[in-house]
Amino acid sequence: MVSTPQVVGDTLPGADLNAPLLEVEDLKVEFRVRGKRVPAVRSASFTLERGRTLAVVGESGSGKSVTSQAVMGILDSPPAYITGGEVRLQGVDLLKQNEETRRTVRGNHIAIVFQDALSALNPLWSVGFQIGELFRVHRGTGRAEAKKRAIELLDLVGIPDAKNRVGHYPHQFSGGMRQRVMIAMALALDPEVLIADEPTTALDVTVQAQIMRLLKSIQEERHMGLILITHDLGVVADVADDVAVMYAGEVVERAGIRDAFKRPAHPYSKALLRAIPRVDTLGQELEVIAGLPPNPASLPTGCPFHPRCKAAEDRCAEEAPPLAAVAEGHTSRCHFAMEVYRDER
Amino acid sequence: MNAELGQADSATEPVLEATDLVKHFPIQRGIVVKRTVGRVQAVDGVDLRLHAGQTLGVVGESGCGKSTLAKLLVGLETPTSGSIKVLGREIGNLSSRRIRPVRRDIQLVFQDPYTSLNPRMTVGDIIGEPFEIHPNVVPKRERAGEVKDLLDMVGLSPDHINRYPHQFSGGQRQRIGIARALALRPQVLVCDEPVSALDVSIQGQVINLLKRLQAELGLAYVFIAHDLSVVRHIADEVAVMYLGKVVERGTGPQIYDHPRHPYTQALLSAVPVPDPDLRGHREEIILQGDVPSPINPPSGCRFRTRCWKAEEQCAEVVPTLQVGDNGTHPTACFFAEERDVTHAVK
Amino acid sequence: MSELTVPTGQAEAAQTSLWKDAFRTMRRRPDVILATLILLFVFAMAAFPTLFTDKDPTRCIGREARQRPDTWFTGEHPLGTDAFGCDFAATIVHGTRPTIVLALTVIVATVVAGLLLGVLAGYFGGWLDALISRVLDVFIVIPMLLGAILLLSLFRGRGSSGNLIETIGPAALALMIFSWMEFCRYARAATIEAKNLDYVQAARCLGAKDSRIMFRHILPSAIIPVTAVVPTTIGAIIVTESALAVLGLGVQAPATSWGVLLSKGTEWAGGGYVYLFGIPLSLLILTVFAFAAFGDALRDALDPKLR
Numbered sequence: 002m003v004s005t006p007q008v009v010g011d012t013l014p015g016a017d018l019n020a021p022l023l024e025v026e027d028l029k030v031e032f033r034v035r036g037k038r039v040p041a042v043r044s045a046s047f048t049l050e051r052g053r054t055l056a057v058v059g060e061s062g063s064g065k066s067v068t069s070q071a072v073m074g075i076l077d078s079p080p081a082y083i084t085g086g087e088v089r090l091q092g093v094d095l096l097k098q099n100e101e102t103r104r105t106v107r108g109n110h111i112a113i114v115f116q117d118a119l120s121a122l123n124p125l126w127s128v129g130f131q132i133g134e135l136f137r138v139h140r141g142t143g144r145a146e147a148k149k150r151a152i153e154l155l156d157l158v159g160i161p162d163a164k165n166r167v168g169h170y171p172h173q174f175s176g177g178m179r180q181r182v183m184i185a186m187a188l189a190l191d192p193e194v195l196i197a198d199e200p201t202t203a204l205d206v207t208v209q210a211q212i213m214r215l216l217k218s219i220q221e222e223r224h225m226g227l228i229l230i231t232h233d234l235g236v237v238a239d240v241a242d243d244v245a246v247m248y249a250g251e252v253v254e255r256a257g258i259r260d261a262f263k264r265p266a267h268p269y270s271k272a273l274l275r276a277i278p279r280v281d282t283l284g285q286e287l288e289v290i291a292g293l294p295p296n297p298a299s300l301p302t303g304c305p306f307h308p309r310c311k312a313a314e315d316r317c318a319e320e321a322p323p324l325a326a327v328a329e330g331h332t333s334r335c336h337f338a339m340e341v342y343r344d345e346r
Numbered sequence: 347m348n349a350e351l352g353q354a355d356s357a358t359e360p361v362l363e364a365t366d367l368v369k370h371f372p373i374q375r376g377i378v379v380k381r382t383v384g385r386v387q388a389v390d391g392v393d394l395r396l397h398a399g400q401t402l403g404v405v406g407e408s409g410c411g412k413s414t415l416a417k418l419l420v421g422l423e424t425p426t427s428g429s430i431k432v433l434g435r436e437i438g439n440l441s442s443r444r445i446r447p448v449r450r451d452i453q454l455v456f457q458d459p460y461t462s463l464n465p466r467m468t469v470g471d472i473i474g475e476p477f478e479i480h481p482n483v484v485p486k487r488e489r490a491g492e493v494k495d496l497l498d499m500v501g502l503s504p505d506h507i508n509r510y511p512h513q514f515s516g517g518q519r520q521r522i523g524i525a526r527a528l529a530l531r532p533q534v535l536v537c538d539e540p541v542s543a544l545d546v547s548i549q550g551q552v553i554n555l556l557k558r559l560q561a562e563l564g565l566a567y568v569f570i571a572h573d574l575s576v577v578r579h580i581a582d583e584v585a586v587m588y589l590g591k592v593v594e595r596g597t598g599p600q601i602y603d604h605p606r607h608p609y610t611q612a613l614l615s616a617v618p619v620p621d622p623d624l625r626g627h628r629e630e631i632i633l634q635g636d637v638p639s640p641i642n643p644p645s646g647c648r649f650r651t652r653c654w655k656a657e658e659q660c661a662e663v664v665p666t667l668q669v670g671d672n673g674t675h676p677t678a679c680f681f682a683e684e685r686d687v688t689h690a691v692k
Numbered sequence: 693m694s695e696l697t698v699p700t701g702q703a704e705a706a707q708t709s710l711w712k713d714a715f716r717t718m719r720r721r722p723d724v725i726l727a728t729l730i731l732l733f734v735f736a737m738a739a740f741p742t743l744f745t746d747k748d749p750t751r752c753i754g755r756e757a758r759q760r761p762d763t764w765f766t767g768e769h770p771l772g773t774d775a776f777g778c779d780f781a782a783t784i785v786h787g788t789r790p791t792i793v794l795a796l797t798v799i800v801a802t803v804v805a806g807l808l809l810g811v812l813a814g815y816f817g818g819w820l821d822a823l824i825s826r827v828l829d830v831f832i833v834i835p836m837l838l839g840a841i842l843l844l845s846l847f848r849g850r851g852s853s854g855n856l857i858e859t860i861g862p863a864a865l866a867l868m869i870f871s872w873m874e875f876c877r878y879a880r881a882a883t884i885e886a887k888n889l890d891y892v893q894a895a896r897c898l899g900a901k902d903s904r905i906m907f908r909h910i911l912p913s914a915i916i917p918v919t920a921v922v923p924t925t926i927g928a929i930i931v932t933e934s935a936l937a938v939l940g941l942g943v944q945a946p947a948t949s950w951g952v953l954l955s956k957g958t959e960w961a962g963g964g965y966v967y968l969f970g971i972p973l974s975l976l977i978l979t980v981f982a983f984a985a986f987g988d989a990l991r992d993a994l995d996p997k998l999r
Contacts (some may be wrong), residue, residue: 161635175636179643205407206572207618207633210616214632232546235575235618237533239625261538276550278579280602280617280687281624287579293515420897449899463889466912475908476898526894 806875
């Protein structure tokens with residue numbers, strides 16, 4: 002019926018169980034449009050351990066979604082091409098694997114939940130069939146068994162009356178319920194890494210709270226690694242363990258959650274934290290980051306943030322800063338990282 | 347209605363006043379002979395009052411009727427019943443011809459900066475169009491200068507007059523939309539989710555621009571948003587909407603620091619605060635289920651199906667804004683009770 | 693927002709316009725250059741036929757009939773002669789003007805009428821939309837050819853004095869009546885889509901009148917889908933006219949057109965005189981290709997998102 006996959010379920014060949022769950026190192030992705038090369042991701046590096054939540058934070062155009070697609074292996078090629086770096090899942094560099102292996106990695110080891118659940122689900126099939134299909138194709142499960150598993154999953158993600166709802170079509174679900182269906186599909190093959198790409202951006206705030214709580218509880222229960230791609234620093238503060246801040250295609254700062262919010266070591270992260278309004282305090286004028294995010298096709302010289310940076314000096318326009326450590330587990334891509342970290346700049 | 351917003355400044359005439367505003371959209375079947383099979387109760391009895399220089403925030407989730415409210419206020423939709431007065435003049439039931447002069451006084455800023463500007467017109471044409479529609483406002487030869495002044499006022503370079511919308515970023519486009527809305531010197535600006543489509547670092551720029559323009563021009567804003575943090579920052583008074591009705595309203599501190607309606611409390615507790623130290627220290631109210639359909643809203647209190655306080659009474663009687671007032675601020679709940687969900691509890 | 697779109701440059705030179713940019717984009721496409729050359733050639737034939745031939749197409753000599761064009765564009769008859777001994781090159785060149793004038797009149801009139809009706813129906817909706825849509829439904833089930841035959845049969849047998857209007861008039865009118873529907877449908881659909889866009893709402897909010905909203909804001913976007921249909925419709929018009937010519941209902945003698953030549957050519961093509969059919973057909977295909985390439989490029993160039 003279905004060809005037996007090379008990797009069934011548990012381990013990837015060559016996997017080192019002592020290696021970090023997922024390591025992305027100096028990943029580079031560029032778009033080739035009409036003869037022009039536009040870097041979308043210039044250097045993305047981060048590490049995700051089992052049972053932890055890593056938030057990748059950035060504005061539109063920062064490269065955070067492209068990074069997640071590259072990790073997942075679902076980049077549109079053309080126009081996007083990976084031009085460097087490594088994506089290691091338990092020590093195995095996924096970028097060196099053939100398409101067959103990568104296909105089994107998707108779903109079995111890494112799964113993704115998208116922002117727009119309506120367009121990510123096929124409108125012509127019932128949600129039960131779409132979840133069951135994963136078992137049938139990847140595991141060779143029979144029809145009745147697959148349906149049973151689909152019901153269990155819908156139940157797990159908190160869809161009431163799962164037994165009846167399993168036969169419903171995507172348009173019959175509300176936005177929040179559709180996102181739950183997406184999460185159920187992502188969890189179907191029991192992946193070790195779950196990537197959630199702006200999972201609640203399209204949802205109302207009370208529904209967002211439901212979904213984030215669900216993601217968090219499932220992650221803790223299954224001891225998964227969760228990558229949360231978002232622009233909402235409030236959500237990050239609520240659920241993340243580690244933070245990677247992206248700007249102009251680079252990870253500019255990596256830190257533990259408390260350091261990231263209390264002692265930012267990059268002027269961009271620092272300015273961003275001061276620019277967002279909070280529901281629990283009433284500030285006067287919001288601090289503003291002047292200017293616009295840079296155009297990836299014509300990046301500024303040196304540090305890409307220097308035209309908007311309050312702390313910039315001549316040097317920033319000339320040489321690109323390296324990623325430097327300011328404390329244990331805290332790095333920043335700024336010439337004056339240490340001074341920013343100590344709040345002297 | 348005696349508990350309208352704007353008690354603080356009741357001596358002067360309000361620039362915008364809506365009384366018992368209702369908008370129901372009929373759902374019709376049939377091509378030749380149409381019959382009405384139901385009604386979407388988008389806005390159902392809303393009162394509001396706004397004074398010059400003030401900002402009224404309207405918050406609520408999708409389907410609560412806040413966007414329909416915006417369209418009613420600027421005259422893009424005609425109300426099913428109720429009245430809207432702009433500078434004392436009734437616009438609720440005017441014909442489109444008679445409404446034209448009144449339009450000058452109340453303008454709309456759109457949510458999506460990408461669809462709200464005609465992609466085939468230059469920035470100069472877009473901002474200059476109001477003067478062509480109302481030719482007696484600015485003499486023809488002064489229009490180009492006026493457009494440049496408007497660009498300057500919203501923080502864009504007057505040299506950009508010949509550019510097309512696609513050459514601008516989202517935040518800049520929103521500034522162009524604001525300049526267009528300001529061209530006719532309105533008294534009231536209705537802002538429908540003006541920053542929700544923008545990046546975080548750009549949102550602050552636009553909010554600060556709106557605040558500066560308010561101070562300079564004495565504008566009154568109706569600021570409609572789903573983001574409670576943004577509204578807290580700009581609004582003097584806040585109305586919380588749920589399924590077409592206002593469930594609670596009051597000044598910023600009243601709503602944010604002393605919320606009394608269960609829905610307001612659930613809404614506020616769901617807003618994450620960007621401070622990891624508060625994790626687990628704020629009260630969490632997770633609502634069950636989704637917002638019911640506005641075609642067939644629950645009887646009595648519309649929030650009762652998701653409310654943990656609901657009793658029989660709630661299904662039978664529609665709570666008015668006075669029932670939970672108790673001398674503080676209008677709250678449409680029989681069991682209104684203050685509960686701080688915004689701040690950390692030790 | 694998709695992160696996959698490459699942002700357009702912020703720092704480009706000022707002083708630019710949609711049409712200027714469109715022109716610049718189109719100038720760089722090789723198919724546009726080729727199409728322009730073809731159209732220039734065809735229009736030149738229509739405007740100045742005497743530049744291309746010094747023969748009179750009506751001067752036919754029976755004994756010179758059916759000379760094959762073996763001389764390859766030289767000699768007495770560069771493209772040979774037709775069944776009656778008329779110079780074929782002269783016939784084609786002089787047949788260009790009625791063909792092109794007919795096609796362009798029909799297309800301009802139907803595009804204008806179709807757009808207008810479509811925008812009105814889509815914008816106002818209600819009974820006007822119902823009326824226009826029902827009329828459209830009736831017309832759309834009648835094929836252009838059949839409708840034109842039925843209509844023209846009523847005027848059959850009226851002689852032509854040789855002036856252009858009388859030569860092509862009846863055929864043009866008949867074709868117009870049966871070819872506006874497609875434009876109307878596209879324009880109506882585009883209008884319904886555009887009328888709820890925020891920028892149209894914004895204009896309404898400023899107090900703009902309906903006429904202003906329709907012509908400034910809706911019509912420009914309704915034209916875009918229509919440009920895709922125009923070139924193929926031009927082809928269809930020329931071909932239909934040739935079918936009418938077979939029945940003696942098309943362009944009236946003594947004038948001639950590519951359609952007339954095509955229909956006459958089919959009689960002889962089987963007998964070894966392929967050129968009588970092949971040359972007009974190639975001209976027709978080239979012209980339709982040129983219009984199609986042009987329309988396609990124009991549509992791309994006018995879309996700010998594709999640039």
